[in-house]
Amino acid sequence: MQEKERLFFLPGLLCNQRLWSPQLDHFKDKYLCEVADLTQASSIRELAVQALKQVRGKFNLVGLSMGGYVALEILRIAPERVKRLALIDTKARADSPEQKRRRRGLLSLAGRGKFKGVTPHLMPLLIHPDRMDDTSLTSEIYKMAEEVGQEAFVRQQTAILDRESHLDILPKIKCPVQVICGRDDLITPLDCSEEIASLTPSAELLVLEDCGHLSNIELPAQVNKVLQDWLERD
Numbered sequence: 001m002q003e004k005e006r007l008f009f010l011p012g013l014l015c016n017q018r019l020w021s022p023q024l025d026h027f028k029d030k031y032l033c034e035v036a037d038l039t040q041a042s043s044i045r046e047l048a049v050q051a052l053k054q055v056r057g058k059f060n061l062v063g064l065s066m067g068g069y070v071a072l073e074i075l076r077i078a079p080e081r082v083k084r085l086a087l088i089d090t091k092a093r094a095d096s097p098e099q100k101r102r103r104r105g106l107l108s109l110a111g112r113g114k115f116k117g118v119t120p121h122l123m124p125l126l127i128h129p130d131r132m133d134d135t136s137l138t139s140e141i142y143k144m145a146e147e148v149g150q151e152a153f154v155r156q157q158t159a160i161l162d163r164e165s166h167l168d169i170l171p172k173i174k175c176p177v178q179v180i181c182g183r184d185d186l187i188t189p190l191d192c193s194e195e196i197a198s199l200t201p202s203a204e205l206l207v208l209e210d211c212g213h214l215s216n217i218e219l220p221a222q223v224n225k226v227l228q229d230w231l232e233r234d
Contacts, residue, residue: 003032004032005193006031006033006056006057006062006221007023007032007060007061008036008060008061009062009067010036010051010062010064010066010070011036011066011067012065012066012068013066013145013173014144014145014153015064015065015148015155016037016144016147017035017139018144019144021140022220023216028226029225031060034055036051036067036070036173037050037054038050038070040147041155044073044160044164045073045077045161047070048077051074052077058080058081058083059082060084060085060086061082061084061086063086063088064214064216065089065187065188066089067090068089068091068188069163069166071087071123071206072092072169072170073084073088075107075166075172075173076166076169079172079173084175084230085177085178085197085231087177087193088179088180088181089181089187089193090101090188090192090193090194091112091193091194092165092195093165093166095163095168096121106118106122107154107157107161118145119142123138124186125187126187126214127141127212127213128182128210128218129184131200131212135167155197162182167195170202170232171199173200174202176202176233177195177202177203177231178205178206178226178233179197179203179204180193180205180215180216180223180226181215182207182208182215182218183189183207183209185213186212188213188220193205193207204230206226208223
């Protein structure tokens with residue numbers, strides 16, 4: 001019996017397997033779905049190395065935000081293992097000085113024993129304003145942050161702060177690439193996804209209306225449909 005294709009998911013900052021619940025439920029019958037643990041290292045390179053050790057053989061790779069940074073680093077390290085690539089609400093360029101300043105501010109907040117204040121600070125940036133009162137959605141985001149915890153958050157933010165640009169990798173990517181972005185994403189704005197799509201051969205861009213940064217849990221049905229089409233693309 002032929003083994004199912006692997007579908008390997010990379011979570012974003014302060015996220016874990018809960019982030020991908022709608023996709024795991026949707027694809028579990030047809031694909032071997034696995035979610036990487038991206039909490040144990042403080043560099044994007046090491047996170048990519050660790051992720052590669054968590055999955056066997058070739059795989060279809062999906063990364064959101066920080067997970068997208070790790071996905072592009074995987075393409076730098078082991079492009080031969082990636083069958084297809086989906087980048088959701090992410091960017092290939094390095095942080096601007098202003099973005100680095102904000103990240104250091106969050107690290108300072110966590111370092112002062114106020115880690116629980118990080119997620120409320122981030123919430124308006126994570127989801128569309130129309131969903132701020134959706135307690136089923138916001139409670140999942142809070143749960144993920146609590147489960148990831150302060151120490152892993154510091155490691156992840158340090159990795160993001162110190163990462164290098166991945167723009168040089170994009171023209172070299174040979175596999176089918178799907179780029180997805182919420183039009184109202186405030187953390188990795190649409191121009192970041194447009195840049196990725198413009199520089200990557202065979203990339204397709206889908207823009208989700210009335211959607212923020214965590215598009216795969218804000219509009220899961222739409223994202224699942226796009227990912228299904230991407231998985232079936234030659």
